[in-house]
Amino acid sequence: MRAGDLTTPALLADTGVLDHNLAAMSARRPGPALRPHVKAFKCTSLARLLADAGHTGFCCATVREVEGMAAAGLGDDLLLANEVLDARRLGVLVASGAARVTVAVDSPETIAAVVAGGVGEVLIDVDVGMPRCGCDPADAGRLADDARAVGLTVRGVMGYEGHLMHDPKAERRSDGVAESMAILSTAHAAVGGDVVSGGGTGSWDSNHLVTELQAGSYVLMDGDYARLGLPFREGLVLLTTAVSVSNRGWAALDGGLKALAMDSGDPVLVGDGEVLFCADEHTTVTGSFTVGERVGLRPAHIDPTIAKHDTLHLVDDVSAGADAEVLESWPVDLRGW
């Protein structure tokens, strides 16, 4: 089947880019030195490629992602890199033997929730500078003691330096990562355990502390990350159809903001022309198009773009547009919560 036979809008992933990106990352962070973050693609078929490449432990952002990975037989070592107040669904997975589950905790309440839910393993999540989750670094040791006191196994620490990931200056990014990781290192000394988890695509080569890097977006690359000059290539395209062409100089494509994440800005047109704006189900573009022509758009942010689709089509060459050969059609099976 050709991409031109798909109902548009259709989300296409380039198999060559995937192979390149997976190999480039694995060369630097082989096997368990990488804990791929499934939030970036929400697709167990893609996760299986990573497992086949030796990365058998995964990061998840939601309980649903953990459940879906376990159901797909990819539950060897799943880290929910997020706090939860209700761990009961995770406890069911542990009790059934469907998955090894470790959960991030950063407060007495989240420790209590893990115990109540029937999960036995945790990481202490440490605030390393990003205003989101993570305990005060000074509290990490005490929280680890509290967790052990109620019977939990504390595998180590986690700290995500997400505020630094998109800094366009490599040196500033690298200095910032070093500062954040100094905080995490001190917390680790107080907590103990074998695991130091953190980092992402933007700190893939500058984070020298973590025992496992939590990168995900690198597999198909965001527009934002692509500007950083990393060795990973962009491989995701929304294929659309030009449904209307105006003699006033624009065309309307049949994929809009319900098919594209907009938090990092407009998509970029594949080929000549400019994106004017996105509406619910349309993107208006300038350029020379004919009615019925297939046109590609590169989303600015892949994670939430993929989460809007129920299928991700693997193609031989995403730049071939309608002529690309569809190799596989993967369910985006980790959506929801």
Add this chain to the structure above:
Amino acid sequence: MRAGDLTTPALLADTGVLDHNLAAMSARRPGPALRPHVKAFKCTSLARLLADAGHTGFCCATVREVEGMAAAGLGDDLLLANEVLDARRLGVLVASGAARVTVAVDSPETIAAVVAGGVGEVLIDVDVGMPRCGCDPADAGRLADDARAVGLTVRGVMGYEGHLMHDPKAERRSDGVAESMAILSTAHAAVGGDVVSGGGTGSWDSNHLVTELQAGSYVLMDGDYARLGLPFREGLVLLTTAVSVSNRGWAALDGGLKALAMDSGDPVLVGDGEVLFCADEHTTVTGSFTVGERVGLRPAHIDPTIAKHDTLHLVDDVSAGADAEVLESWPVDLRGW
């Protein structure tokens, strides 16, 4: 069940607000004078409320929406207010008697696609000033002739003045709508037919031309529209849980940009505090919160927010947060393409 028993993030709709908004619009545009746009909510359970209130013809933006409405028995008169180059799935509905289907056309190619797909009724879609779909107004009569020449029934015209919907100045909005509708009126004279379809929530009281208003967002209201001083109220809230509270002055909620549309900006916190930023699965807010507390966020744009969820929970009072009673849980069953 209480909203506090739901897995978060969970999307809540206020039953009183829905009733108020439906009644306010129906008073002005009763029965067939309103053709509600299902793209705003993608939910046949909500569409059924509108049908029960006398609005039995609906607008759809995608083929999938038409199919889902037909499957739910709401196919009396479905307008696909959008151009398509492949109408075969629509033709199946027509042939089976599952729905009366009318499709917008604005070019020889889209007319040919409708014929090839086996659909018999069209509206001529006219560009009334918004850079998206619609033919040159001067071509409308000729396209209608072409459509009739190949055996189609031309029911009338459509023109969407979407570029004016969010203008905060009521008088400028009203003047702009009048200008756009003058264009549509001239095109209608050249095309013929009984139907003049167009308008939306923002022109609900200023569009005096259309025989049927294509409004949808008014049912639960966008933040953008809410600033226009319309008589419709905001009734959609994303219920989240505060999963982490920092002594540095912020809290992390467990609903982020995968649960909230971001094209019209950040959500607004229900209650005291400010939204700092949204990440994939978190929103960081300032204010006074405790770990485990339920916190509501009002999305800036309801259409694409609802499209990110598989369930919309109808509650008695959306402002009651965790204490709200869940009256019904509706599948968001018109997602996808």
